[in-house]
Amino acid sequence: MRAVFKFDVLKQHSHSSARLGVVTTPHGTIETPAFMPVGTQATVKALSPEDLVDCGSQIILGNTYHLYLRPGHEIIKNLGGLHRFMNWDKPILTDSGGFQVFSLNRLAKVTEEGVKFKSHIDGSTHAFSPEHAIKVQQALGADIIMTFDEPMPYPAEKSAVKISLNLSTRWAKRCKAVHKGESQALFGIVQGGMFKDLRSQSAEQINEIDFPGYAIGGLSVGEDIEMMYEMAEYTAPLLPANKPRYLMGVGTPKDLLACSGMGIDMFDCVMPTRNARNGSLFTSQGKLNIKNNRYQTDGSPPDPACDCYTCQNYSRAYLRHLFIANEIFALRLNTLHNIAFYQNWMRKIRRAIQDDQPFDPNWINPSLEESSAS
């Protein structure tokens, strides 16, 4: 029988609220704090599953909204589920689709029942309810699935945020009510915008429903970085210490370090993959724009401190050439490096917790400090 979901905290950092842990799922384990590359359309853009493993990824994220619209969750289910469809046999987390329904559909209509929206692909009309979001995620078959909630835009009136978080709580209960079986772990999501008392209220309500893991939603949506940190730091300890905490959509290497120190265990962000496709590489020496003329004759690897396939085999000059010449291989090499940089970064964080060493501010190169929330 396949392993059911569990979370073990192996070590508490004495210098921060960080903890070293292991999430166990039917498709294997995840060392935490963990970074999850985003595989929106059943592929982490430009990488193969083998590439993802090579650069240290233990879990990836899939987007329910996109997969529901194309190719369709029933098609994926009939082909054996998302793991088999995309040839990835390690853990997968799917979001509920809520975030994309709202961010890709400005005219989405919310009722108590759920949301009506138009496809960003062909304009066709669709409806998502909490029950339907669970059904779609069950068809996809991820190891960790998320409750369907209403993300709030930023800035938002406190009264509107309060109404919304209560709706999200009722939806979370409906998700839990229709979710069956131990093969998928359903995580609840705390909302509450930038208001601490609403964060407390949401956390209390969501905790009471009782989930095997909890996410902090509604951050990194346009607020400044100090606000994001303040909210994450306030919210994390409101969640049970023996359950994994997932900060959705965050962030920069600096954000991952800072928020690990607040007791966050899981992260996802399009930043490394999207930056790579724009020619922007994360390195131990700072951000590197591979399009820059200065790299035209530069025979050194993108990051001399990096052990990834890209850095071991290719020069900045070659990567610049491929990028300028619009070559497809450029996107793979850049993405592979950026994901490797992120995964090496998480490894560094985990090692510091393991060794109970303080997180070293010198890890952060000034030019890497730009925030995903800014």
Next chain:
Amino acid sequence: MRAVFKFDVLKQHSHSSARLGVVTTPHGTIETPAFMPVGTQATVKALSPEDLVDCGSQIILGNTYHLYLRPGHEIIKNLGGLHRFMNWDKPILTDSGGFQVFSLNRLAKVTEEGVKFKSHIDGSTHAFSPEHAIKVQQALGADIIMTFDEPMPYPAEKSAVKISLNLSTRWAKRCKAVHKGESQALFGIVQGGMFKDLRSQSAEQINEIDFPGYAIGGLSVGEDIEMMYEMAEYTAPLLPANKPRYLMGVGTPKDLLACSGMGIDMFDCVMPTRNARNGSLFTSQGKLNIKNNRYQTDGSPPDPACDCYTCQNYSRAYLRHLFIANEIFALRLNTLHNIAFYQNWMRKIRRAIQDDQPFDPNWINPSLEESSAS
């Protein structure tokens, strides 16, 4: 000391003029008849060097014209040459740039000295002479390099073809005169358009200069397939039996089979890579357009008879999804399969020569018979 260039014929097919051979170069050996994937801009589009080896490629082709313009041959030379630049340590053949100078520059001006042309990238003015084409190819450092010649458009007047082939012969002599050293093998090119007597005349002139290998140029340029076969079949035996014969820019699987039977040893063509990027897959059951609706729910591999990475791990439904969703990974998986199909095809041809079995017409699926020349 590195191996110098040589060609050994291992076996003569008794059912055709085909022969089994081995080309030895400083970067390794090539079993012939061989297919060379095209790596125009220092990358075979969408594939890594490891992908190329995995699908059975023993040599690739680079385009001198493109690499001269971008990133520049001197830059590549200073970075250790094309092999090191692109992380490919097996044999490389570079063309002379002549074909692209003419096909990408309708206003290219030809004199006895050489050709003046404008860059297709930025419109800047450049000049190529036979001497310069050799110099650029020496900087790139391929194992096999080509003489600089003037390809003729099709159709062309016999008188114009005759003038042109004589110019190409004078240029071939100039190439040979400036080419030094055994680390690169310089191949001559036979021209002569669609006129047998001119093919004979060109072959005689080029043979007399004495090269370690010979190419047949100026075919697959718009003539019908019967004409291409007739010219290749007529020209091949005009070239020395103990030197490799390379038919430039050809072709379909059917073409490779037919022309191997005429005694051709080497081929290159963009067809498998370009088709892949358009969603067209070569399979043992015929051509497969992965965009087709019928594959939406098809869990079978692209080609059940294929042992490539793509066919072993992914379904038609997945490949269709990736392609429709404009995912980068689609291009890699499709290209990898098409190159594997071509390399398996060449293996089949070589095995038939080895076993002295006739080339089997049933190898050719009717829908694979479309010609590159049509």
